[in-house]
Amino acid sequence: MNYLEYFDTIVKIKERISSYIHETPIDYSSTFSRFIGGNVYLKMENLQKTGSFKVRGAFSKILTLTDEEKKRGVIAVSAGNHAQGVAYAATTLGIKSTIVMPEIAPISKYLATKGYGANVILYGSYLHESMKKAEELVAEKNLVLVHPYDDINVILGQGTLGLELLNLNPDYVVVPIGGGGLISGISIAIKAKNRNVKIIGVQSSASPSLKVSKDLGRLVEVDPSYSIADGILVKSPSKLTFDIIENLVDDIVLVDDDEIAEAMALLLERNKTIVEGAGAASLAALLTSKIKIRNNQKVISILSGGNIDISLLARIMEKYLYKSKRIVKVKVIVPDKPGYLNKVLNYVAKIRGNIIDVIHDRISSDVKPGYTKIYVMFEISSSEAISMLLLDLAKEGIEAKVID
Known part of the structure; x- marks a missing residue:
């Protein structure tokens, strides 16, 4: 053709x-x-x-329906976007809609579809399973199927x-x-x-x-x-x-x-x-x-x-920020005594790092008695600043490593 x-x-x-x-x-x-x-x-x-x-195809299809088909109502299967398009188009045109969504559909899309006026049914893990449920409802309630792509x-x-x-x-x-x-x-x-x-x-x-x-x-x-x-x-x-x-x-x-x-x-x-x-x-x-x-x-x-x-x-x-080294996690092992954490954080401040989180670990097998392992997560403006931090800590005799 x-x-x-x-x-x-x-x-x-x-x-x-x-x-x-x-x-x-x-x-x-x-x-x-x-x-x-x-x-x-x-x-x-x-x-x-x-x-x-999806709203383009939804209006295109629903506007072709006969008055008798419109009275029966429409049904669609979708993980979210087709669902919202059909729900919006149907409600705009004064037609009832039922939408079958897979159970893994994002909650935001589920709520939006309901917000557009549809009766939403969650069924199946993927779209092909949801479609089986829709086919049952088409047979049972004589609804008009608005297929997401086979139309x-x-x-x-x-x-x-x-x-x-x-x-x-x-x-x-x-x-x-x-x-x-x-x-x-x-x-x-x-x-x-x-x-x-x-x-x-x-x-x-x-x-x-x-x-x-x-x-x-x-x-x-x-x-x-x-x-x-x-x-x-x-x-x-x-x-x-x-x-x-x-x-x-x-x-x-x-x-x-x-x-x-x-x-x-x-x-x-x-x-x-x-x-x-x-x-x-x-x-x-x-x-x-x-x-x-x-x-x-x-x-x-x-x-x-x-x-x-x-x-x-x-x-x-x-x-993304972590992968691009704009957020960094550094592991240091220091004596478990007052002042050492403050020393580490002062060096982070020196490179204008913005602290996000600090976690202590005293019980892991790689931590000697009397020491503590500290994970410091912080934002930085450049990767060069990390090299400066590691150099400063090394001069203090502090073992430090960037965690990927």
């Missing part, structure tokens, strides 16, 4: 849903352009209503994002992939106008079903494992999205949680932008050079969502 023939339909859908959604900004990033060596633009879909692109109306709704990229004339568009609905819609919109644009998908290494399927040339299932990119943990794409991706997507690469976390941290620190794990996957692939961009090339990274649990974001930022 020639999916590019759907381009005009995407244009009509954009007109139909435009009053319900934002046309999100595209931000040129000099910082990431310098890091990557190309011209990097960030499509800020994390600023979309409900915090992700052409949803896919074409996501494709409206692609229309917003055309004026930039990119060389590359990099898109996070779960079930493949977003990249399928974007590929149709982009490739219909310029077949030379490279569309690159990015999956979590914890859930590489589309990467494996594309490499093998056939649809396969891969059980997902845990990832902070919960929005793209999908056991299997649909036949529909796989077929579109086979025809229109140039390549799929994988990123792991450490790479995603660093992209999230850099987005917050350098771009003042909160992006969830799934949404940051596209930038993670660029930052790790898994997609080779030349100096004069223009690349758009799709930041597909910003719905992250704040406690998880806090842990990611703390680990």
